[in-house]
Amino acid sequence: MSKTEVINRRIVLNARPVGVPTAEDFRLERTAVPAPADSQVLLRTLYLSLDPYMRGRMSDRPSYAPPVELDAVMVGGTVSRVEASNHADFQVGDLVLNEGGWQDYALSDGNGVMKLGSKISHPSYALSVLGMPGFTAYYGLLTIGKPKAGETVVVASASGAVGSVVGQIAKLKGCRVVGIASGEEKCRYVVDTLGFDVCIDRRDPAFAEKLAVACPGGIDVYFENVGGAVFDAVLPLLNNGARIPVCGLIANYNDTALPPGPNRLPLLASVILTKRITMQGFIILDHYATEFAGFFREMSGWVAEGKVQIREDLVDGLEQAPQAFIGLLAGENFGKVVVRVADR
Amino acid sequence: MSKTEVINRRIVLNARPVGVPTAEDFRLERTAVPAPADSQVLLRTLYLSLDPYMRGRMSDRPSYAPPVELDAVMVGGTVSRVEASNHADFQVGDLVLNEGGWQDYALSDGNGVMKLGSKISHPSYALSVLGMPGFTAYYGLLTIGKPKAGETVVVASASGAVGSVVGQIAKLKGCRVVGIASGEEKCRYVVDTLGFDVCIDRRDPAFAEKLAVACPGGIDVYFENVGGAVFDAVLPLLNNGARIPVCGLIANYNDTALPPGPNRLPLLASVILTKRITMQGFIILDHYATEFAGFFREMSGWVAEGKVQIREDLVDGLEQAPQAFIGLLAGENFGKVVVRVADR
Numbered sequence: 001m002s003k004t005e006v007i008n009r010r011i012v013l014n015a016r017p018v019g020v021p022t023a024e025d026f027r028l029e030r031t032a033v034p035a036p037a038d039s040q041v042l043l044r045t046l047y048l049s050l051d052p053y054m055r056g057r058m059s060d061r062p063s064y065a066p067p068v069e070l071d072a073v074m075v076g077g078t079v080s081r082v083e084a085s086n087h088a089d090f091q092v093g094d095l096v097l098n099e100g101g102w103q104d105y106a107l108s109d110g111n112g113v114m115k116l117g118s119k120i121s122h123p124s125y126a127l128s129v130l131g132m133p134g135f136t137a138y139y140g141l142l143t144i145g146k147p148k149a150g151e152t153v154v155v156a157s158a159s160g161a162v163g164s165v166v167g168q169i170a171k172l173k174g175c176r177v178v179g180i181a182s183g184e185e186k187c188r189y190v191v192d193t194l195g196f197d198v199c200i201d202r203r204d205p206a207f208a209e210k211l212a213v214a215c216p217g218g219i220d221v222y223f224e225n226v227g228g229a230v231f232d233a234v235l236p237l238l239n240n241g242a243r244i245p246v247c248g249l250i251a252n253y254n255d256t257a258l259p260p261g262p263n264r265l266p267l268l269a270s271v272i273l274t275k276r277i278t279m280q281g282f283i284i285l286d287h288y289a290t291e292f293a294g295f296f297r298e299m300s301g302w303v304a305e306g307k308v309q310i311r312e313d314l315v316d317g318l319e320q321a322p323q324a325f326i327g328l329l330a331g332e333n334f335g336k337v338v339v340r341v342a343d344r
Numbered sequence: 345m346s347k348t349e350v351i352n353r354r355i356v357l358n359a360r361p362v363g364v365p366t367a368e369d370f371r372l373e374r375t376a377v378p379a380p381a382d383s384q385v386l387l388r389t390l391y392l393s394l395d396p397y398m399r400g401r402m403s404d405r406p407s408y409a410p411p412v413e414l415d416a417v418m419v420g421g422t423v424s425r426v427e428a429s430n431h432a433d434f435q436v437g438d439l440v441l442n443e444g445g446w447q448d449y450a451l452s453d454g455n456g457v458m459k460l461g462s463k464i465s466h467p468s469y470a471l472s473v474l475g476m477p478g479f480t481a482y483y484g485l486l487t488i489g490k491p492k493a494g495e496t497v498v499v500a501s502a503s504g505a506v507g508s509v510v511g512q513i514a515k516l517k518g519c520r521v522v523g524i525a526s527g528e529e530k531c532r533y534v535v536d537t538l539g540f541d542v543c544i545d546r547r548d549p550a551f552a553e554k555l556a557v558a559c560p561g562g563i564d565v566y567f568e569n570v571g572g573a574v575f576d577a578v579l580p581l582l583n584n585g586a587r588i589p590v591c592g593l594i595a596n597y598n599d600t601a602l603p604p605g606p607n608r609l610p611l612l613a614s615v616i617l618t619k620r621i622t623m624q625g626f627i628i629l630d631h632y633a634t635e636f637a638g639f640f641r642e643m644s645g646w647v648a649e650g651k652v653q654i655r656e657d658l659v660d661g662l663e664q665a666p667q668a669f670i671g672l673l674a675g676e677n678f679g680k681v682v683v684r685v686a687d688r
Contacts, residue, residue, distance in 0.1 A: 056618075063618050064584070064618045064619070064620075224613070227610060227613055228610070231609075231613070240408070246613060246616050246617045247617070248617070249610065249613055249614055249617055251610075252610045252613070252614060255610065257606070258605070258606035258607055258608060258610065258611055259605070259606060259607045259610060260605045260606060260607065261602070261603070261604045261605015261606055261607055262601070262602035262603060262604060262605055262607065263602055263603045263604065263605055263606065263607055263608050263609070264602060264607050264608075264609040265575075265607070265608040265609045265611075265612050266571060266572070266593065266595075266596045266599065266602065266603060267602055267609075268609050268612065269568070269571055269575070269590060269593055269596070270593060270596060271625075272590050272623055272624070272625040273590045273591070273592070273593055273625040273627075274400075274407050274408045274625070274627070275408070275625065276408075276624075276625045276626055276627055276630065277624070277625050278622065278623075278624040278625075279616055279622075279623045279624070280616070280620075280621070280622040280623070280624075281615075281616040281617040281618070281619065281620045281621050281622075282620055283617075283618070283620055286620065
């Protein structure tokens, strides 16, 4: 290891964003690489996952997880390699999944660190289709959405890390699948490569009308990961007994106040009542202990057989993470955003 | 039968209300009593149930059930006595539960008519605690609300036909039960007679604050039968994993447009997500075939043992039905509204 490598670059929360995060809300720091104490491992970040939930952690309003403290390293899932180990369970060179955050190196006592084995063909998939986003799609669709063959499933952010997997699983279950994505190129990919039945461009001025045309039999499952105008267009199309798993609301994450009226809450409540809708929020972290192993087994099979595909939007260099994250919140990514921090 | 009795008074929909219904939206007609054809029965209405859902049937906007046609008899559940029978299953004198509507006499082919037997002590209970409102409370609370001992259950319209039963069942299940009702007299009744732990007056200017004080451990189940300002006060108190069965939204039934902003829909969606809330609408008519018998058996036992009580707000005379119904929508009733149409 050369001397220049023994620096830990880390991106910390510089300021809590008001509305849309800016580059100034992050700060790149350089510190010495820490040495592992007894029973600790030093982990070298290879891939860092960028995900919409991180916007919530930048704010200090109450949520399901504590916020990132000011001047603390941004949180994030990482695929890492064991660089040094004082822990009996880990050997130098082991590839692991951990919560290393936005930095080159992280210390760990092994808690929550999962070994990926030496045979894994695409280590970064542990951050996408075989990791948190894929698990979110799988659990939310199958456990809450309960799609039946022949039903219509609608999913937004259809080319993204979660939506792309939701739609492909729904196709495996025999559903008609309607995607929603931003722009023609993504829509083409969603239909041609992912195999959705149709995909509507949410930027189309006639978006709501086109969604209605694409769902002639109404909507039985709407996998909610965006909120906003997409949800407004979905609402009148919901069928009796429809299910709405809610895993994210990216359209609202940068809001600093409630949108102007009219107040549509009574309309939603009325639709939930008269159409016997089930709307259920879930946080995938709650379900790792009981459900992850089953997901991982089944999804690994689907990926190996080519039945579920994932597109990665690879970003090179830790220093690019803030801009890539800002772009993710604006829908500028095309596929799962993964930052390649180091090659090995 | 004297000659004057052989008139059928019936209350028909005279006009579709805009906003709050008025007396002019109804019309009392007098017609001849029809004669039963082959396989028909003639039913004499003894008790007519008045329920909030009827407001929906007066409008022609799409809902889960078709609207009442203009000039047609208002729909409604009734306890009736068989007056004449050309149907093998029914004898003159039988007491039955049927959908006779707002009138003295109704013809039926027996479809959906349930015999009440000769031993029933309070025939009108078939319209309240042992009928649709009681079944709504039972099914919604137990199947969707899934209350566990020690949890906090909040129910609005706590002295009403549904709310009073919800709260009493929740007490039987070992929950802390917080009622919401209009005015001190109803609140006292809810605590002293029905046995709720506490009841908050929704007309109190400090209503939201008092609700928060009454739920120091948050809310695990909110049985939604009103909507509006009550729901707004409940929202910030919901616990992780809370369940919201939605059986009615009486606060909104007379609305002619969405309320002014801000738009609180994104706030609700955000709470559903971060707190993993399940919000589920249900229409009790869907569940009679599979669940009514079990409900009837268990609830009959509770009523016989004095574990569940019901207060009836008896109104004398069919001609009083429109005014009683208008009062029901305004929360002026005290207990389950039943119109006594005839004595025998």
